[in-house]
Amino acid sequence: xxxLSFSLLTLMSLALLSCGTRNDGAKTDVDTxxxxxxxxxxxxxxxxxxxxxxxxNGKHYVVNIKTAPADSLxxxxxxxxxxxxxxxxxxxxTENGATVIDRTFSKPNFETYLEGDENKILIMGGMAFRxxxxxxxxFEAFFNKPLDExxxxxxxxxxxxxxxxxxxxxxxxxxxxEEMGQD
Numbered sequence: 001x002x003x004l005s006f007s008l009l010t011l012m013s014l015a016l017l018s019c020g021t022r023n024d025g026a027k028t029d030v031d032t033x034x035x036x037x038x039x040x041x042x043x044x045x046x047x048x049x050x051x052x053x054x055x056x057n058g059k060h061y062v063v064n065i066k067t068a069p070a071d072s073l074x075x076x077x078x079x080x081x082x083x084x085x086x087x088x089x090x091x092x093x094t095e096n097g098a099t100v101i102d103r104t105f106s107k108p109n110f111e112t113y114l115e116g117d118e119n120k121i122l123i124m125g126g127m128a129f130r131x132x133x134x135x136x137x138x139f140e141a142f143f144n145k146p147l148d149e150x151x152x153x154x155x156x157x158x159x160x161x162x163x164x165x166x167x168x169x170x171x172x173x174x175x176x177x178e179e180m181g182q183d
Contacts, residue, residue, distance in 0.1 A: 048126070056132035059095050063129040063137065066090040073106055076123045076146060084146035086123045093137050093159070101137060101159050110141065113155060113170055121145055122152060135167070136160040 047068035054061050069085035076084050086107055093101035107114075107124045114122065122143040130138040136158045144152030158167040 050129075052129050054132055057134075060097075061132055061137070062094045064090075064092045065127055065129060065139075067126040070106070073108075076121065078146045082146075084123060087126060089124060089127045089141070091127060091139070091159075100161070103159070105141065105157075107143070110143070110155060110168070113168055114143070114153070118143065118153065125152065127157070130156075133158075141168075 047066070049064070049066045051062065051064045053063070067087050067089050070088040071085065073086040073088070076086055078084060089105045091101060091103050091105065092099060105124070105127060107119070107122070110124075111119055123146055125142045125144045127142070128140045130140055132138070139157045139159070141155045141157050142152055143154075144150075154171060156167075156169045156171040160167070
């Protein structure tokens with residue numbers, strides 16, 4: 001009987017000890033339930049500043065593109081009715097050190113090219129430099145729903161050498177770098 005009591009007491013002690021949480025000495029102050037996935041007036045994107053260089057017809061080009069959320073633009077609401085700031089995109093191109101393009105783009109620049117309710121549900125995701133051609137400096141402007149970087153629409157934007165009217169064409173196939181002739 002004594003052996004049975006001792007065995008039962010030992011088993012109960014082991015059971016109580018195993019009920020505690022295992023920490024392995026690692027301490028954390030992070031409470032993952034407190035991370036906000038989306039908040040009102042949240043900037044869609046962190047400001048970016050990208051610079052690229054290329055040579056074309058014996059001239060050296062430096063292309064700088066800055067993208068930042070703007071308070072001055074109308075907000076766009078996501079599927080849950082949360083408002084998001086739209087982006088301004090500042091494009092500066094120098095040719096052999098002289099500024100040849102210094103323009104700011106936003107969604108209103110593309111209103112006539114957006115179809116149906118795209119103007120209400122899409123934000124300007126940004127622009128990307130593609131190449132310099134005889135026609136001008138070629139960019140891709142892309143628009144998507146807030147927090148959705150997979151879908152949306154793209155436009156090919158050609159800014160002619162020496163100024164003049166921009167050439168804009170809707171071109172979703174322009175998203176594929178292989179079709180762009182990129183190295």
